Amino acid sequence: MTSPGSSSPRIPVVDLARRAAALEPELTDAVARVVRSGSYLFGPELTAFEADLAAYTGYRHAIGVSSGTDALRLSLVALGIGAGDEVIVPAFTAVPTAAAVCAAGATPVFADIDPDTATLDESSARAACTEHTRAVIPVHLMGATVDLDPILELAREHDLRVIEDTAQAHGADHKGRRVGSIGDIGCFSFYPTKNLGGWGDGGAVVTPHERVADRVQLLRSRISPVSSCVSGSTSTKRGVAPASTTASPVAWNV
Numbered sequence: 458m459t460s461p462g463s464s465s466p467r468i469p470v471v472d473l474a475r476r477a478a479a480l481e482p483e484l485t486d487a488v489a490r491v492v493r494s495g496s497y498l499f500g501p502e503l504t505a506f507e508a509d510l511a512a513y514t515g516y517r518h519a520i521g522v523s524s525g526t527d528a529l530r531l532s533l534v535a536l537g538i539g540a541g542d543e544v545i546v547p548a549f550t551a552v553p554t555a556a557a558v559c560a561a562g563a564t565p566v567f568a569d570i571d572p573d574t575a576t577l578d579e580s581s582a583r584a585a586c587t588e589h590t591r592a593v594i595p596v597h598l599m600g601a602t603v604d605l606d607p608i609l610e611l612a613r614e615h616d617l618r619v620i621e622d623t624a625q626a627h628g629a630d631h632k633g634r635r636v637g638s639i640g641d642i643g644c645f646s647f648y649p650t651k652n653l654g655g656w657g658d659g660g661a662v663v664t665p666h667e668r669v670a671d672r673v674q675l676l677r678s679r680i681s682p683v684s685s686c687v688s689g690s691t692s693t694k695r696g697v698a699p700a701s702t703t704a705s706p707v708a709w710n711v
């Protein structure tokens with residue numbers, strides 16, 4: 458393809474149709490199955506995908522949501538994080554990391570990145586902690602993983618929840634463990650250009666914490682009023698236990 462008045466070929470930044478072509482028969486079969494089933498929301502295809510994702514990450518619960526942004530937002534709301542709370546995010550990330558914090562009603566506080574990895578710098582995150590800090594969102598960016606051990610230690614010291622933004626790092630490992638299944642919650646995006654891109658928007662939350670999973674499940678499905686199951690008991694630094702370095706589920710301790 459050439460642009461008008463130019464003989465140089467135009468190379469698209471991304472060619473999603475080319476990627477889809479390789480999987481087209483399999484994917485159109487799956488679409489046809491859904492169309493024929495009449496089950497267009499929360500159907501068996503989603504349940505099967507959630508089970509696969511849970512097994513892949515090693516966390517007990519995987520909940521499909523409408524986007525990576527919603528995965529982050531609903532995770533925060535499920536943890537009872539909102540107005541008056543601060544959440545540390547890296548200054549270098551995609552806009553939705555911080556936008557999701559605002560959408561949950563909390564305040565994003567930016568910490569710097571490590572110049573070598575371009576991911577969240579622990580000492581800058583530590584300096585950003587205040588008495589209002591409730592969570593930290595390390596972002597595994599462009600497949601580069603955050604060094605999570607010092608972040609987990611910081612979270613333990615300050616009683617913070619760790620929400621891994623794994624929108625850009627499906628399948629990446631950190632010291633032998635799959636990212637997204639190291640903190641309290643992992644948030645995936647299936648936006649078409651991602652490592653695992655869908656034909657449309659999509660996202661998922663993975664967590665070992667049953668109460669978080671239950672709340673995200675309620676929040677994603679328009680069940681109202683959600684406030685009775687989300688607010689109140691988690692309005693202070695309580696809720697799930699701090700992130701553990703093991704994959705075992707941590708008891709909810711509200």
Ligand SMILES: Cc1ncc(COP(=O)(O)O)c(C=O)c1O
Binds near residue numbers: 525527622
């Ligand atoms: C680092 C990061 N976090 C969150 C998101 C949000 O994902 P989505 O586009 O599915 O809402 C993206 C996608 O652009 C991202 O790159």
